[in-house]
Amino acid sequence: MGQDILTGSSAEESQTTPAAVDDLIRILEDDAARAALIERLKQAAPAETQDEAAATQDLSIARQLAEYTRGVAEGASATVRSVGQALGNLQQVFSGSMSADSDALREFAVNIGLLVLALFGGFFLLRLIANALGRQIAARAAGKSVLRRLAGLVLLILVDAGSIVLAWGLGYGLALNFGTTPSGQMGINQSLLLNAFLIVEMIKLAVRLVLAPRFPALRLLPVTDGNAAYWSFWVARIVSLLGYTFLFVAPMLTALVSRPAGSAVQVLAMATAVTIGIIIVLQNKDDVRDWLAGISASRDHDGVGRALAAIGRQWHVLVIVYLLALLVVWFANPETALPFMIGATIQSAFAILIGSLVIGFITRFVTAGLSLPDDVKQRLPLLEGRLKSFVPAVMRVVRWIVIAGVVVAIGQAWALFDFAAWIGSEEGLAVAGSVVSAALIVLAAIVLHVVVASWVEYRLNVNFGRVPTSREKTLLNLFKNAFTVALVVFGTMLALAQVGVNIAPLLAGAGVVGLAIGFGAQKLVQDIITGIFIQFENIMNEGDVVAVGAWSGVVEKLTIRSVTIRDLSGTVHLIPFSSVDQVSNMMRGFSYHVAEIGVAYDSDIDAVKLAMHEAFERLMETEHKDDILDDLDMQGITAFGDSAITVRARIKTLPGKQWATGRRYNEIVKMIFAQRGIEIPYPHVTYVPAGGGGRSAPPPARQTEIDGDGDVD
Structure with missing residues (x-):
């Protein structure tokens, strides 16, 4: 021993x-x-010899390369020998069966034959009944809501599963009470067949429920009837081939004939399944390529779309290589390699499926857009546009994170790296915590910006709450701009600090760069300093009519560095504060319309004043009466011109109302002067011909008057 x-x-x-x-x-x-x-x-x-021991200590590149190539060669040789041995064992099925014990063969034929007839015959009849019930369920669920269809699908699951379990129970009852075995007992081969039947048919049931080839009304996937029937047929055949071979035929032959015979049948089944898979791939090569090309076109051939199009052109080659590699690996090491590859494949497919669903949801969300309720739009008219600018960018980042997660899951499934162990280590937890913290800081900064900008927008909305003053408009816009800049700077610094970047040198460098910019950009510094003092002194706000430098107009935008003015012709001027020597604001507190009217030297000045007072009284009867703050300020004669005496009067108005009030007052004065015969002189030229003939007076020249806001009357 x-x-x-x-x-x-x-x-x-x-x-x-x-x-x-x-x-x-x-x-x-x-x-x-x-x-x-x-x-x-x-x-x-x-x-182990001393030479071999010394060789094991040799860690040179040549030694490692030799060890690697030797391992590859030995593995290839073992694969070839395994394939040859498996194919050679096919003859054991026939030679072993001829030499087997006749009693065992007879017992096997009786027991298994009766069981096969009863099992599959009963299952066929039960399937007819289940299909009839399924048609009724599908007819009732046709055209209904998703919940009704889902309920019908669940009912169909119960019916189909019931038919399988009933057939399986019928087979067990027959095996226990009939045949050559004593009553109450069953052979191991019968148990193998029954277990194989239950497992295989349950897997086929899952495929039928997903594709629903017979009941399109209960199908939840967007698959055509032809594709559903095609894929259901071939998947069922492959599952039956591999399931019954590995779970019943191979163990039965191993027990009755020999182990090589069982192995040979397994080899034949695997080779047949791989061949069927290659045929299916070649049959659908063009359809899958066109499908992926359509997806790429729908995405406007972006990065993901181009990748899908490239995969579509070569997908059949990749799948065929994978199937052949699966067959070769199974030949070489069926105990561990095949389960590993199948498990890795299932995990990879599951990760891709989940990732595709999430990316599809994100894509539909971004494509559908974001729509806010009407009351929110009225209160915050710019919020929807602001969200539409931020949300798609955030969703794109989330989409790439999902893609990275799918890649990591695939690598983990194929043991390319152990991400789970790394993320569970101290280093992995630290890196993950830093990345998550930085992402949360960026997200919080975005949310805070949206909240503050929306609050400022709501505060400036004249349709809700208290109407903001010009000063409030200016300060709120300045606050929003300054807050945005500060948020970007501090958010970036905090995010970099979370990922391990030392921000102290950045702060010091920023100070040095700021100093260099201060020396090199003196105009910019002067703009900012002057702008700060202008804001402190509150000399102008948005909506004011001002004169800044050589330009005058309405202030449309005011920042810490410049002012934007739109003049009377509609031209927009951007004026940096470094070029501003003085600012004249025409809309502070109150305003005056100064009426300086020229009359002839022979005019009665008292009559002129009386006419101007009467014009003011008529003005107070118009729509401008609410804009006038005081009585007419008659100042009398102010100048003696070449051909006219200037009489001045002032009308005090609300800020910004002096121009419209003055235009209306001038119209009334002109009408009253015409009624009372008061002459408004104008310059004219008398032309005397050279011959000393009669005098010829040219037509009167047109007198023009330009009011305070630049209008020509």
Whole structure:
């Protein structure tokens, strides 16, 4: 017995007797004998030579390359030998079956034959009943809501699963009570067949429920009837082939014939399944390519779209290579390699499915846009546009995060790296915490900006709450701009600090750069300093009519560096404060319309004043009476011109109302002067011909008057 153990002979080569087993038990129970046996086993193991030991310590590149190439060659050789041995074992199915015990074959034929007829015959009849019920369920759910269709699908699951379980129970009852085995007992092959039937049919049921080839009304996926029937047919065939082969046929042949016979059938089934898969791929090569090209076109051939189009052109090659690699790996190491590849494939497909659903939801959300309620639009008319500018950008970032997560999940499934172990380590937790903290800071900054900008917008909305003053408009806009700049700077600094960037050198560098900019951009510094003092002195606000430098007009925008003015012709002028020597504001507190009217030298001045007072009284009867703050301020004669005497009067008005009030007053004065014969002189030229003939008076020249706001009367 000890010699058999030392030589490593198998149970098939040595005849183990009960006495030998008893000797081995006594050796293992005796501590001394067991220690002696272990020592003999150690001595029998091949000793490593000094040269090999020295070689193992050689970590040179040449040594590592040699070890790697040797491993690849040995693995390829083992794969070829495994494939050849598996194909050669096919003859064991026939030669082994011919030499098997006739009684065992007869018992197998009777038991399995009856069970197959009862199991699949009963299942066929139950499926007819289930299909009839399924048609009724689908007819009632057709055209209904998603919930009704989902309820119908759940009911169909119960019906189909019930037919499978009933057929399986019928088979178990037949196996236990009929056949050559004693009543109440069943053979192992019958149990294998029943278990294989239950597992395979449940998997096929799941495929039928997803595609619903017979009941389009209950189908939740956007798949055509032809595609649903096609994929349901081929997936069911592949599942049946592999399921019944590996769960029933191969174990049965291994028990009745030999292990090589079972292995040969498994090889044949795997090769057939891979061949069917390659045929399916080639049949759908163009359809999948066109489908991916359509998705790329719908995305305007962006980065993801171009990647999908590139995959569509070569997807069949990748899938065929994968199927062949799956077959070769299974040949080489069916115990561990195949389960690993299948598990990794399922995990990768699941990760891609979840990622596709999330990305699809994000894409539909961004495409559909964001619509706010009408009352919110009225209160915050700019909020929807602001959200539409931020939300798509945030969704794009989230989409790329999802894509990165899918890539990480695929790499984890294929053991390319151990992301789960790394993220669970101290370093991984620190990096993840830093990234999440930085992302939350950026997100909080975006939300805070939207909130503050919306509050300023609401405060400036004249349709709600208290009407803001010009000063409030100016200060709120300045506050929003300054807050945005500060938020960007501090948010960026805090985010960089969270990811491990030392912001102290950045702050110091910013100070140095600011100093350099201060020396190199003196005009910019002068703009800002002057703007600060202008804001402190409150000399102008948005909406005021001012004269700044050589330009005058309405202030449309006021920042810390410049003022934007729109003049009477509609031209917009951007004036930096460094070029501003003085600011004249025409809308502070109150205003005056100064009426300086020229009359002839022979006019009665008292009559002129009386006419101007009467014009003011008529003005007070018009719509401008609410804009006038005081009585007419008659100042009398102010100048003696070449051809006219200037009489001045002032009308005090609300700020900004002096121009409209003055235009209306001038119209009334002109009418009253015409009625009372008061002459308004104008310059004219008398032309005397050279011949001394009659005098010819040219037509009177037109007199023009320009009022305070630049209008020509």
